[in-house]
């Protein structure tokens with residue numbers, strides 16, 4: 320008779336095996352339209368060449384084999400050096416700005432490395448339930464797959480920076496706005512349970528197709544523990560700030576007036592000559608937006624969320640509009656709390672898994688934002704729309720550990736707890752199974768090559 324822990328491990332192993340194949344295949348699907356020359360070019364210090372991502376996500380799993388597979392032979396010391404990102408604990412590595420300065424390992428060699436590790440992993444996963452550290456290994460494999468999903472999103476950002484509309488993305492038809500979304504929602508303050516609550520997801524992981532969608536409940540250590548915070552009553556925008564809204568700020572001289580900007584923001588405006596979000600360009604006096612589908616007159620995109628804005632720009636807009644950015648606790652309450660149930664739910668619409676009617680995630684295939692009002696079915700109890708998907712939303716909160724934080728994996732989240740801001744909600748480049756209302760993304764305040772937008776908040780009364 321097998322113990323229940325072994326049963327859970329066996330079931331977890333089956334779903335990890337499915338998820339492993341699904342996630343690893345998707346990375347290669349994303350890069351499939353690239354030409355060989357595209358894989359190795361680094362267009363900015365902050366981006367990485369696609370070849371590096373496909374090698375690095377593989378390197379992660381090789382470190383698991385090195386640690387847990389007795390007798391495993393390292394594939395290549397050179398690959399360990401080239402494909403480590405920032406992990407001090409795993410030794411020397413190439414500096415990030417130099418990832419695009421080498422033509423070797425070649426793309427073919429990197430793909431062969433990937434196949435080699437996948438073969439080993441298939442055998443390794445099949446035997447996990449016999450391993451005395453089975454539960455630890457399942458946890459680290461799951462982390463590796465969430466890590467790869469993060470890199471899938473980074474690949475979308477980096478391919479956009481590299482090629483933008485020259486990339487032959489398999490773009491699906493965009494949905495239309497079903498309703499007009501405007502104004503702000505009123506949210507009562509009081510005590511709120513911020514963060515991921517482990518007990519909500521206790522019990523056995525789902526089997527069958529459900530297991531493929533959500534194999535084992537997962538949250539990063541930085542979302543835990545759930546803890547009480549006190550909120551004042553507040554208002555929050557029912558929709559993300561649109562290109563039309565943002566254009567008004569630009570037309571009102573927003574980028575020319577120091578009074579809306581933090582000091583760090585005004586410095587950037589001047590040193591980087593910011594006049595608009597990244598990927599906006601001026602043609603004969605008119606603003607245009609370039610995306611994967613081509614160059615568009617902004618007048619055709621007024622009702623879409625603005626994105627590729629930094630925290631500094633989002634803050635300047637909010638000040639100009641007489642508002643402010645929400646705290647992450649305000650954002651999470653507006654996204655997850657149901658006053659009728661007096662409880663948090665997994666998603667704004669409830670606990671049903673994400674499908675294409677709830678929000679715009681990677682599987683929707685748009686490679687761009689959807690119009691505001693395209694997902695009324697995905698609205699929160701407070702009537703806030705598009706909180707999940709479309710654009711990551713800047714909050715005013717510093718990325719720091721929650722009280723009671725315990726690191727679950729060295730150098731993954733904990734070493735970044737300084738100097739960055741929290742973003743919430745996921746984007747059109749985020750895989751569906753990767754996002755939750757408690758998910759805390761983080762970037763530096765001046766960064767804007769990622770899919771970053773925002774909505775504003777305001778104190779009540």
Ligand SMILES: [Fe+2]
Nearest residue numbers: 375404466470
């Ligand atoms: Fe990484």
